[in-house]
Amino acid sequence: MADRDPYWESFINRPPADPNNLITHALKQVRPGGVNPVRTEVHSPNVMSRHVKELAQFYGADQVGIVSLASGQLFAIYTLGSYIRELGYNAVHSETDRERLAAAAGLGSVDAAGRLVTRKFGARCHVADVLLTDLPLAADGRA
Amino acid sequence: MTLAPERPRYDPAVDAEFPPPNLGRSVHVIGPVVNVHPDETPHPKVRRGEMGKVLFDYGRNTISPDPLARTNSTRCRDKGNVFTDVLRRAPAGRINPAKTEVPDPAAMSRHIKNVGRYLGADIVGIGRSHPALLYAGGTLRDTGFVVEGEAGPSESPAELCRKYPYVIVTPVAWDYELAQAHRHHIGDAAYDTTLMQTVLVLTALEFYIRELGYTALRGKVNPQAAALAGGVGELGRNGLIITEKFGARIHLSDAILTDLPLEPNQPIDLGVDDFCKVCRKCAETCPTNSISFDANKQVFNGVEKYKIKWETCYKLRPLVTEHWQICLTCSTVCPYTKPNVWWRTLAVETLRNTPHPLRPVVVKSLKWLDDRVWGKVANKRVRWLGYDSGVRPGVKACTVAGCTAQHDAGGHPVDVPMADIGYYAPLKENVNRFVKR
Numbered sequence: 338m339a340d341r342d343p344y345w346e347s348f349i350n351r352p353p354a355d356p357n358n359l360i361t362h363a364l365k366q367v368r369p370g371g372v373n374p375v376r377t378e379v380h381s382p383n384v385m386s387r388h389v390k391e392l393a394q395f396y397g398a399d400q401v402g403i404v405s406l407a408s409g410q411l412f413a414i415y416t417l418g419s420y421i422r423e424l425g426y427n428a429v430h431s432e433t434d435r436e437r438l439a440a441a442a443g444l445g446s447v448d449a450a451g452r453l454v455t456r457k458f459g460a461r462c463h464v465a466d467v468l469l470t471d472l473p474l475a476a477d478g479r480a
Numbered sequence: 481m482t483l484a485p486e487r488p489r490y491d492p493a494v495d496a497e498f499p500p501p502n503l504g505r506s507v508h509v510i511g512p513v514v515n516v517h518p519d520e521t522p523h524p525k526v527r528r529g530e531m532g533k534v535l536f537d538y539g540r541n542t543i544s545p546d547p548l549a550r551t552n553s554t555r556c557r558d559k560g561n562v563f564t565d566v567l568r569r570a571p572a573g574r575i576n577p578a579k580t581e582v583p584d585p586a587a588m589s590r591h592i593k594n595v596g597r598y599l600g601a602d603i604v605g606i607g608r609s610h611p612a613l614l615y616a617g618g619t620l621r622d623t624g625f626v627v628e629g630e631a632g633p634s635e636s637p638a639e640l641c642r643k644y645p646y647v648i649v650t651p652v653a654w655d656y657e658l659a660q661a662h663r664h665h666i667g668d669a670a671y672d673t674t675l676m677q678t679v680l681v682l683t684a685l686e687f688y689i690r691e692l693g694y695t696a697l698r699g700k701v702n703p704q705a706a707a708l709a710g711g712v713g714e715l716g717r718n719g720l721i722i723t724e725k726f727g728a729r730i731h732l733s734d735a736i737l738t739d740l741p742l743e744p745n746q747p748i749d750l751g752v753d754d755f756c757k758v759c760r761k762c763a764e765t766c767p768t769n770s771i772s773f774d775a776n777k778q779v780f781n782g783v784e785k786y787k788i789k790w791e792t793c794y795k796l797r798p799l800v801t802e803h804w805q806i807c808l809t810c811s812t813v814c815p816y817t818k819p820n821v822w823w824r825t826l827a828v829e830t831l832r833n834t835p836h837p838l839r840p841v842v843v844k845s846l847k848w849l850d851d852r853v854w855g856k857v858a859n860k861r862v863r864w865l866g867y868d869s870g871v872r873p874g875v876k877a878c879t880v881a882g883c884t885a886q887h888d889a890g891g892h893p894v895d896v897p898m899a900d901i902g903y904y905a906p907l908k909e910n911v912n913r914f915v916k917r
Contacts, residue, residue: 341590342587342590342591342594343587343591344580344587344588344591345591345594347580348591348595348688353573353691354574354576354577354578354691355573355574355576355690355691356573357570357571357572357573357574357687358573358574358576358687358688358690358691359687360570360680360683360684360687363567363570363571363573363683363687364566364567364570366570366571367566367569367570368560369560369561370556370558370559370560370561370562371557371558371560371561372558373550373557373558374557375557377547377880377881378880378881379880380866380880380883384866388865388866391864391865392865395669395673395865396673408599408600408680408684409600409680412563412676412677412680415563415566416551416552416563416673416676419551419556419561419562419563420547420548420550420551422558422561423547423550423551423556423557423558423561424547
């Protein structure tokens, strides 16, 4: 892209003059909304797990093809969190222990440098923020 | 007595500085255009109570019983959970004092298109701004519900166009499969999610233009007009922008007004003008009869186009809000709205390359094909995430809100024959209920 587009290199690499102009920075400043005080009746845990995974994919992955873009990931995490909060359960996102939890969920393994290595993408993936929730779900692996 | 405020207007006979805009074959500016103020657009009118109590309640006090609808739209318990609100609350960045030089506007246009697509847009359209395309003042934000007042005397549309000569639109397309479930929670999810993604792209692009050192204003330009100027599509009978690859299934949301040096596109010719003259699929299937059946266009406020009756279209919403929210029928049934595959490209390219006098023949053949293969009414059954669009509202297999699936609920079968699904067909009784005769 960079050879035909003279501005591409600086778009990708140049640090912003004002960090507020970076959408990912702007999204990180905002606190999530409140939890719905009325709890909606939800499905059994394995059905909910299926639904949550499908929703995550819908919000982040196949829909727009921006799975590798941080702003797309933040959109997916936030909206998934909103779904759970509107159901009446807590959902907060955190950055701690992302790779370890992803490995525990069976998405891959953690290498010596602490990066997640997956079957599909190798080490070329970025683990987005983890969503911590008390929605009853069927766990994938051992925590 | 308060008089109606004086609105700026564009008069092609008088404003020599701005010759009438080129918006393609589907829309022409032929007379004086009085700029519309955001306060006069549908959503703010509903919110002020001008459209009656039922719509007022719908606009302000509705919390959807469906969890997905609560996530994707303002019909939620806490507005802080709506992503578009999050974006609006994000702190504003400053314009970079180190302006990027643009010796070649064409190269910058290509770059902006690359950036837009990278951020998630399906199409990026760049057009020339024009006073007739702008609102009268203020700012009309994303969901249409928020109008920001002027902070001080606002500049007229003509002044804004002098300072900021270009408009950018970054539509994102709805998922084709899910959007087939029109008048259902599944279709709503496809629509609402795309709205949020479009606003994300617009916001990110707006921020980036500021980083380049230029101004990017949101909420100043009518998005459909900007899309026409930007070569994104043509305006169809259903009042929507119909695009080359995605038909009517795109979300525009808003346009960016900017002074970044760009090279604008030309309006596009997709044969929509010829097709809509003959086809009336959207008019025939609209549940509220809000679309015109007339072969000719209407002239309204100096603009010649197919005009829909937005009041009757809008009034459907509170009546159906238990079962679904966004109708989507006129866009789903449009022959241009198809998956992005080879035979569709072939059909559109054939039409585009046909000389204008011969187009009616091609159009009639394509419409006949559309009726034979896809039917007169779109009634494809879609299953997604436990929802099933083939199930009549009120008939459920599971007690969970919105779910119509049969799974470990121990299930009662939900196999309603297609003939009994009155869900999609525009029932005579529906039409009578929603439309005052």
